Amino acid sequence: MLALFAIAASLAAFPPADRPATNIAEVVSAMAGGGAFRYDVQAQAAGVIRSSGNVMYVFVGDGTGKLFLMAQDGSRKLQVAAGDFVRVRGEQPKDDSRYRMRPLCASSVERLAHAAPPAPVAATIAEVNGGSLDYAPVRTSGLVRDVAASETSRTWATISLFDSGQLLRVAVPLVETPVEEFAKLIGRRIEVVGFPNPRSGSMRLFAGRSFHCAGLSAIRALDETGADPFAAPEIGTIVNAAASHITSMGLVRAAGRVVCVWDGCQAMVKTKDRDFVRIVFDGRDLPKKGEFVECAGYPLTDAFHITLLRAKWRKSAPLDIPEDQAVAASLGDLIGGGAVSPEYHGRPVTLRGKAGVRLNDDGSVASVAIDDGKDSASVKSPGGWPDGLETGCEIAVTGICMMEAKRWEPELVVPKIRDATLVAMSPRDIRILSRPPWWTAARLGMLAASLVAALVAVSIWSASLKYLAERRGRQLLAEKIGRVKADVKTAERARLSVELHDSLAQNLAGVSLELQTAGRYGKGDIALLMRHLSIADTSLKSCLQNLRNTLWDLRSMSLDEPDFGAAVRRTLVPHVGGVELGVDLDVSRRKLTEQEAHDILRAVRELVVNAVRHGRAKAVRIEGSLDGETLRLAVSDDGCGFDVARAPGVADGHFGLQGVRDRLRGLGGTLHIESAAGRGTRAVLTARIGRKEC
Numbered sequence: 001m002l003a004l005f006a007i008a009a010s011l012a013a014f015p016p017a018d019r020p021a022t023n024i025a026e027v028v029s030a031m032a033g034g035g036a037f038r039y040d041v042q043a044q045a046a047g048v049i050r051s052s053g054n055v056m057y058v059f060v061g062d063g064t065g066k067l068f069l070m071a072q073d074g075s076r077k078l079q080v081a082a083g084d085f086v087r088v089r090g091e092q093p094k095d096d097s098r099y100r101m102r103p104l105c106a107s108s109v110e111r112l113a114h115a116a117p118p119a120p121v122a123a124t125i126a127e128v129n130g131g132s133l134d135y136a137p138v139r140t141s142g143l144v145r146d147v148a149a150s151e152t153s154r155t156w157a158t159i160s161l162f163d164s165g166q167l168l169r170v171a172v173p174l175v176e177t178p179v180e181e182f183a184k185l186i187g188r189r190i191e192v193v194g195f196p197n198p199r200s201g202s203m204r205l206f207a208g209r210s211f212h213c214a215g216l217s218a219i220r221a222l223d224e225t226g227a228d229p230f231a232a233p234e235i236g237t238i239v240n241a242a243a244s245h246i247t248s249m250g251l252v253r254a255a256g257r258v259v260c261v262w263d264g265c266q267a268m269v270k271t272k273d274r275d276f277v278r279i280v281f282d283g284r285d286l287p288k289k290g291e292f293v294e295c296a297g298y299p300l301t302d303a304f305h306i307t308l309l310r311a312k313w314r315k316s317a318p319l320d321i322p323e324d325q326a327v328a329a330s331l332g333d334l335i336g337g338g339a340v341s342p343e344y345h346g347r348p349v350t351l352r353g354k355a356g357v358r359l360n361d362d363g364s365v366a367s368v369a370i371d372d373g374k375d376s377a378s379v380k381s382p383g384g385w386p387d388g389l390e391t392g393c394e395i396a397v398t399g400i401c402m403m404e405a406k407r408w409e410p411e412l413v414v415p416k417i418r419d420a421t422l423v424a425m426s427p428r429d430i431r432i433l434s435r436p437p438w439w440t441a442a443r444l445g446m447l448a449a450s451l452v453a454a455l456v457a458v459s460i461w462s463a464s465l466k467y468l469a470e471r472r473g474r475q476l477l478a479e480k481i482g483r484v485k486a487d488v489k490t491a492e493r494a495r496l497s498v499e500l501h502d503s504l505a506q507n508l509a510g511v512s513l514e515l516q517t518a519g520r521y522g523k524g525d526i527a528l529l530m531r532h533l534s535i536a537d538t539s540l541k542s543c544l545q546n547l548r549n550t551l552w553d554l555r556s557m558s559l560d561e562p563d564f565g566a567a568v569r570r571t572l573v574p575h576v577g578g579v580e581l582g583v584d585l586d587v588s589r590r591k592l593t594e595q596e597a598h599d600i601l602r603a604v605r606e607l608v609v610n611a612v613r614h615g616r617a618k619a620v621r622i623e624g625s626l627d628g629e630t631l632r633l634a635v636s637d638d639g640c641g642f643d644v645a646r647a648p649g650v651a652d653g654h655f656g657l658q659g660v661r662d663r664l665r666g667l668g669g670t671l672h673i674e675s676a677a678g679r680g681t682r683a684v685l686t687a688r689i690g691r692k693e694c
Contacts, residue, residue, distance in 0.1 A: 019038075020037070020038035020039050020040045020089075021037060021038070021039040021040070021041065022039075022040060022041060023041060023062055023063075023064040023065075024041060024043060024060070024061065024062050024064050024065040024066065024067045025064035025065050026039075026064075027039050027041060027067060027104065028065055028067065030092070031092070031095075031104065034094065034095040034096075035094050035095075036091070036092060036093050036094040037091075037092050038090070038091045038092075039088070039089065039090060039091075039092065039104075040087070040088075040089045041060075041062070041087070041088045041089075042062070042085065042086070042087050042088075042112065043060040043061055043062040043067070043085070043086065043088065044060065044061060044062070044083065044084070044085050044086075044115065044117075044118075045058050045059065045060050045080055045081070045082055045083065045084045045085075045086055045117075046059045046060065046061055046066070046082060046117060046118050046135070046136065046137050046195070047059045047082045047117070047137055047194075047195055047214070048080050048081060048082060048214075049173060049195075049212055049213070049214045050173060050175055051155050051156065051173050051175070052155045052173070052175060054072055055070060055071070055072060056070070056071045056078070056080065057069075057070060057212060058070075058071055058080060058086075058088075058106075058109070059135050059136075059137075059195045059212075060086065060088065061118075061135065061136070066134065066135035066136060067104060067135060068103060068104070068135050068195070068197055068199075069088060069103060069104035069105070069106050070103045070104070070105050070106070071088075071105075071106045071109045072105075072107075078109060079111070080109060080111060081114070081117075082117035082137075083114055083115050083116055083117035084111050084112075084113070084114050085111075085112045085113040085114070085115065086109050086110060086111055086112060087108075087109075087110040087112055088104075088106045088108070088109055088110075089106065089107065089108040089110075090104075090105065090106045090107035090108060091107070092104065092105070103199070117137070118136070118137055119137070120137040120138055120139040120193050121133060121136060121137065121138050121139065122138075122139050122140075123138050123139070123140050124140060124163060124164070124166075125140055125142055125161065125162075125163040125164070125166040125167070125168045126163075126164065126166045127140075128140055128168055128196050128209070128211060129166060129168065129208075129209060131196075131198060131209070133196050134196045134197065134198050134209075135195060135196070135197065136195065136196070137193065137194075137195060138193070138194060138195065138196055138211075139191060139192070139193050140161075140163075140168065140191070140192060140211075141163065141189060141190065141191040141192070141222060142161040142162050142163035142166075142168060142189065142190070142248070143161070143162050143163065143187075143188075143189050143248055143249070143250055144159055144160070144161060144185045144186050144187065144188055144189075144190055145160045145161075145162050145186070145187075145247075145298060146159075146160040146186060147159050147160070147179065147182045147183045147185065147186055148160075148179075149174070149179045154174070155173055155174050155175060156171055156172070156173060156174060157171075157172050157174055157179045157182055158170065158171055158172075158210075159172060159182060159185065159192075159213075161190070161192070161211075162247055162248045163248055164244065164245075164248055165242070165243075165244025165245065165247060165248055166248075168209075168211050169208070169209075169210050169211065170192055170194065170210075170211045170213050171197075171210045171211065171212050171213065172213050172214075172215055172216075173214070173215055175215075176215065177215050177216050181216065182216070185219070185221070186298075186310065187229075187250060187251055187298060187310070188221050188222075188223055188250075189221070189222040189223050189250065190219050190220065190221050190222060191219070191220045191222055192211070192213050192218060192219050192220075193213065193214075193218040193219075194211045194212050194213035194214070194218060195211070195212045196209060196210075196211055197209065197210050197211070197212055223250075229251050229253075229296035229312050230253060230294060230296050230312075230314065232250065232251035232252050232253045232296050233252055233253065234252070234253050234254070234255075235252050235253060235254040235271065235275075235277060235299070235306060235308075236271075236273055237252070238252060238299065238306070243301050243303055246299050246300070246301050246306070247299075247300065247301075249298070249299055250298065251296050251297065251298060252296070252297070252298075252299050252308065253294065253295065253296045254269060254271055254277045254279070254294075254295050254296075254306075254308060255271060255272065255292075255293070255294040255295070255316050255319065256269045256270045256271035256272060256277070256292070256293070256319065256321060257269065257270050257290065257291070257292050257293075257319065257321045257323075258287050258288065258289050258290060258291050258292075258293055259276070259289070259346060259400050260289055260382075260399070260400040260423045260425055261286055261287065261288065261289055261382060262380045262382045262423050263380070263382075264284060264286070265280060265281050265283075265284065265286070266278065266279065266280055266281070267279045267281070267286065267287060268346050268400055268402065268423070269293065269295060270321055270324075270346060271321075272319050272320070272321055274321075275306075276305065276345055276346025276347075277295075277305070277306050277307070277308060278305065278306070278307040278308070278402070279295050279297065279307075279308050279311045279313070280297070280307065280308065280309050280310070280311060281295075281311050281312070281313065282297075282310040282311060282312060283312075287313055287315070289425055291315065292315065292316045292317065292318050292319055292321075293313045293314065293315055293316055294313065294314055294315075294316040295308055295311045295312070295313045296308075296311060296312055296313075297309050297310055297311030297312070298310055298311075302405035303405075304342045304345065304403065304405060305342070305345055305346075305403070305405075324347050324348055325348065326348035326349060326350050326398050327347070327348070327349060327350070328349075328350045329344065329349045329350065329351060330351065330352070330372060331351060331353065331370070331371075331372045331374070331375035331376065331377055331420070332372065332374065332375060334349075334375075334377070334401065334403075334420045335375055335377070335403075335419060335420050336374060336375050340403065342403055344401045344403065344420070345401060345402060345403040346400060346401070346402070347400070347401055348398060348399065348400055348401075349398070349399065349400075349401045349422065350396060350397065350398045351370055351377065351396070351397050351422060352370075352372075352394070352395070352396045352397075352433070353370040353371050353372040353373075353376075353394075353395065354370070354371050354372075354373075354392060354393070354394060354395075355368055355369070355370060355371075355379075355389060355390070355391060355392070355393045355394075355395045356368065356369040356370075356371055356376070356391055357389060357390055357391045357393075365385045365389065367379075368381070368385065368389070370395065370397055370422070376419070377419055377420040377421060377422055378419065378420075378421045378422070379397055379399070379421075379422050379424060379430070380399075380421060380422070380423045380424070381399075381423075381424045381425075381426070381427065381429070381430060382423070382425065383424075383425055383426040383427060384426075384427050385427055385430065386427040386428075386430050386431075386432060388432060388435070389430070389432065390435075390436070391436070392435075392436030393432050393433075393434070393435055393436060394432070394433040394434040394435075395430055395431060395432055395433060396430075396431045396433055397422050397424055397429065397430050397431075398424065398429045398430075399422040399423045399424035399425065399429055400422070400423045400425075401420055401421075401422055402420065402421045402422075402423065403420055404419050404420065404421055561589060562589050562590075563588075563589055564585055564587040564588065564589045564592065564597070565583050565584070565585035565586075565587065567589060567597065567601065568583050568585060568601065568604060568622055569581065569583045571601045571604070571605055572604070572605060572608050572620075572622075575605065575608065575609050575612065576608065576612055576620065577612070579612055579617060579618060579619065579620055580618065580619040580620070581619075581620055581621075581622075582619070582620070582621040582622070583621075583622050584621070584622070584623045584624075585622065585623070585624045585625070585633075586624070586625045586626070587624060587625065587626045587631065588626075591626060591689055592631075592689060593690070596667060596687070596689060596690070599663040599664075599666065599667055599687075600631070600633070600663075600667075600685075600687060602659075602660075602663060603660045603663050603664060603671075603685060604622060604633065604635060604685075606657075606659060606660050607635040607660065607683045607685075608620055608622070608635060608637075610657075611635070611637035611639050611681060612637075612639075614639075614642070615637055615639025615640050615641065615642070615680070615681055616639050616640055617637035617638055617639035617680070617681075618638055618639075619637065619638050620635065620636070620637045621635075621636045621637075622634070622635050622636075623636075626689065629688055629689050629690065630686060630687070630688060630689070631669075631686065631687045631688075631689050632684065632685075632686050633684070633685050633686075633687075634682060634683070634684045634685075635681075635682070635683045635684075635685075636680065636681070636682045636683075637680050637681050637682075638680045639680055639681060640677065640678060640680075641675045641676050641677050641678055641679045641680050641681055642675050642676075642677065642681070643675075643676070643677065644673050644674075644675055657671070657673075660685070664685055664686070664687055667687040667688055667689075668687065668688035669685060669686040669687035669688060670685070670686050671683065671684075671685045672684045672685075
C-alpha cells in the first residue's frame, strides 16, 4: 500500500505531457527534471523586485509551494505589486546546464486580483541560511561589514550582513540607488526585508544562498547615524572573544604608538596593553612612525591577532609604551619546520639571509625577499632601498615582523600562518653584508647566451658563404648550359640539313627524274605518261608531308618530355584525329640521345600515319620496352591491312616505309611488318641505344 501511495504521489507531482503544469508543486518537479515543459499557474505575488528597466523578479506562492520567477517588461506597463494574484504562463526550455541554475522565465504575467500581501516573518540570519524560509518574505537584521558592486552584473550590489558569526549576502538592485548610498550603511546595524533565494542569481555557482531585497526602501537602520566612531568600546574588551563573535562586532577602538607604516594604507600600532594591532585605514592620510594615535575600525582576526578594517584615526596623548629593541632571529625561529612563533608579531627583528630582488620594467626595485636556504620572508621598505641591492647579496634586515595568516572566516576552522613579512622603515635598516661573486648563475647564463649568439653568427656567416658559392656555381652552370645549348643548336642545324638532304632533296630529285621520263617517253604512250605523272604526284605529296613533319619537329616540345611514352603520345596526337590511341612504353627518356629519340619518334609517327591514312584504323596501340641496349617497339592497328609482299615502294613514289627502314638502319635496328587484308597491321621495330642512364 505504501508503494502504491508513493507511486500515486509521484504521478500527481508531474503533469501529463499533453497539459501544462497548473500549480507550483508541478512546476518545481518539472524544473528538477531538467526537461522542457509548459506551465499555466495562478498564484499570489509575495514581492516584486525590479533588477533593471525591463526585468522583474517576482516571488510567488500558492497552496502547493513557493517559487521565484523572472519576467520581461520592456515597456514597464506591467504593474505587478506585492499581494497581487497573477496568472503566469510560458514554456520552459530543456535545461542542459550542469547545475540546474535556471529561474522560471515567464512569457506572460496577468494580474487577476489584489489582496493584502503576506507579512514578513522575523528570523535570524542563521534561520534564513537554514533554507526553510526560501522564497517567503522575511525580516532579518545584522551588522553591515561591507558593500560591493557585482563584477558580473552592472545592476546589482551585495551587502555583507553578519550576525552571531553567520554571513548573509543581501542582493540589492542599483536601478534607482547608486552603490555609494548603500556603502554608507557599512558599520551600522540594519533591519532588512527581502526574500531568501537558494540560488545566488549570479555566475558564482557556489556562493550559496542570497537574500533579494528591493533596495533602500526595504532597509531600516537600527542605530543612530553620525555616531562618534571614537566612542566605540576599547579593543581590550574583546580579548579572548570567539572569532565568530569578533566578526559580528561593530566598531572597536585601539590607542597606542605607531610602530611602522607601509603600503600607503596600513600601520602597526602597539597598545598600552602591549598588544600589537594591525590597522587598515579608510583613506590615504596616515600617521607617522612613533606618533601616538587612537584608531576606530571593524575587527577581523586570524585567530592569533586583531586587524581593524576601514579604520579612522586621530592623534592622542602620549602613553607609557616603551619602545622595543630589535632582537636577532632567524627565519627558522619565526616560521621554520612548520612551527610558527606568533609572539614575534609586531616586534622589531633582525634577520640575515640572501636577497631575492624583483625589478620593475624601469629597473627600480619592485619587491625583495630574504632567504636562508630553507625558508623565506617578504621585505617591505616604505622609505626605499639601499643602492646596489641585487639578487644574491647577503643582507641583514631590521624591521617590524608581521605574521601573515588568512583572516578568520566562518567556513575556516583554524587559520594558518602562511609566512612572515619584515617592514624596514628606511634604507639604513637594510645592510648589505656582502655582494654575490662576479661568477653568478645569471652571468654564466649571459656568457652561454653570448657563445650561442656567436655560434649563430658563425652559422649565419657560413650559410652566407655557402649561398654565395651556390649562386656562383649556378651562374657557372648557366654559362655552361648556354654553351651546350649553342652546341646543340649547331648540331640541330646539321641534323636538319641532313634530314632535308636525305628526304626532301632526294624525293624532289626523284620527282624531277619522273617528270623528265614522262616528257621523253610518254609522247606516244598515254598510259606510260600518266604512270610517271602519278609517281611524280605521289613523290611530291611525300615531299610535302616530309616538309610538314620537319616543320612540326621544329615547333614540337616532345623531346622535352621526361617520359618517352609521353613524348610519343605528344608527337602522335596532332596526326590521329579521333582514332583511339594507346601508348604503353616502359622507357626512360634519359636513356635516349636527342638524335635517337628524334629518329624513333619519326619512325613511329610514319607507321601510325600510314595506319590512319591508308589502313583507315579506328584504334592504334604502341607498346615497347628497353632490354639492355635494345629498344623494341610494336605499332598495332585494327585497320584494313595490306599485302606486305605487294606493297608499293620507292618505285611507286612511296618513301615512308623505306624512310623508316633507313632511320632504323642508322640505329642498328630493323623493321618487321605483319599484315593481311582485313586483319590489321603490326609493325615491330628494333633499335640499338648507345647512351647509358646518368
